[in-house]
Amino acid sequence: MDLDLTLIDRRVERLLAPYAGKAAPGMTIGVVRGGELVVHRSAGLASIEHGVPIGPATTFRIASVSKQFTCAAILMLAREGKIDIEANARTYLPELPDTGAVVTVAHLMHNVSGIRDMLEIMRQGGADLGVPVRPEDLLEGVCRQRGLNFAPGTRYLYSNSNFMLLGRIAERVSGQPLAAFLEQRIFAPLGMNATRMTESVHLAVPNLATGYFPAAEGFMRAPHAFPLHGEGGLVSSVQDLALWDRNLTTGRVGGDWLATELTRPAPFPDGAPNIYARGLILRPYRGVETVSHGGLWPGYKTEFLRVPSRGVTVIAIANHGGLNPNLLAHRALDAVLEGLPGIHPLPALPPKRELEKLAGRYFDEESASTVDIGLTPEGVPTFATNGMVVEAEGLADGRLTSPRSSSLFTVRPLGPDRIEVEQDAGHRRIWRRVAGGAALPEGLAATYFSEEMAARWTIAPEGDRLRCRVAGPVTHGGPWDVEGIEGDILRIHVPGTLYQAWLDARVLRAADGAITGLLVNGGRARQVRYRRV
Structure with a gap:
């Protein structure tokens, strides 16, 4: 594909212009063509405190972009006959609960397991990402569950639990830490010298940009204290991710089959497609098929966006929690695709x-x-x-x-x-x-308990409204505002590090109308029962 690289470089420069020359965090964008990093520009500071600009060697927490590497480890072990991806995940992790349904290793990779998200499990116990927890707290949270979001294989719902468990399966089978496996089998052979798994967010990492959030006056360091694993533990750079992108074409590590298996779709039983392959998302964009994944962690955002049919990849990473690398990566891709045959215009929005x-x-x-x-x-x-x-x-x-x-x-x-x-x-x-603004159900004030979340919620009057305070397995949380939606439907507001979350809840009643509990839905943890105590 013939590209005007000067034009692409100028377009990327323009995308980054609003963040250049300021005492603020920023972003880096790379464009890969035919396996070569042909455009790479950065703007903003890796460290506001020390005035260090983002540069070619700057590394970032790439969060969920890590998931494809965890899946690659599983597929490599499966290729060697050490893992059966169609086997029950409890074959390798017998401590997982028996929910009455078989969750396979493949279900985990395709995000169709129905296992509730461990971050949401912790959130319902009052622990946001800034609260220090242990790896065993996250695993114990998953193992407490006796229900699933849905029957395995029937629906898609993103869950970080799936990839934490995949990382642990890789460790059990290989007999070595996931960090060591990835370093020896993928990073070192590909020359990805800046990439490493850092399970502790407190570990000092060379050239690592600090993550920031916008604040009332300037910026604040983004708080984060959760341990990281197969779901999002990698630190990397644009240069290193470009090397990985090249490998997905050349097959130097893993062979030609690896990219095929990572992007293998798994349609639902009714024939509907599942956008989630194995640590990568398959989506059409302007008439071409893209293979991508984003990453989100306090103060860090990443977009890894490939168009294999055109031999082009865009990598965008920010240490500014208020920026949108996903959008800017697509705008950079637009600059590459514009004017090429077969490229569709973006449909216009309604007036x-x-x-x-x-x-x-x-x-x-x-x-x-x-x-x-x-x-x-x-x-x-x-x-x-x-x-x-x-x-x-x-x-x-x-x-x-x-x-x-x-x-x-x-x-x-x-x-x-x-x-x-x-x-x-x-x-x-x-x-x-x-309409919103509905009155809350009478008799709602009470204490509610969920065995699966190990969380005790106390809803009581505070000032002129009802609020919820939480006693969870590792910390206390709240007060959370409780808002009426309609009838027995509530919204419970849960302030968070990444965004201001809410939980949808339905009041449960006995035959005589007395309130017996709550049925709670989060974005990635559904149908959680809290009984009134």
């Missing part, structure tokens, strides 16, 4: 006046889930589910979708008060508008 009518809060009766649809000052629609906000884009058929999210959420307006929502596995439901 702003129509989007303003769509804005509001909607509710799904079946799942007791809510979504807030909003509009940015620039007129871009947003979807907020359980507090996570993503910008939407238009589809050719007039629907709106979340194209750069780990979840699937597509909306078709059906009039002033209803929308059709399509989620994973082709699951469609009609959601209706709710």
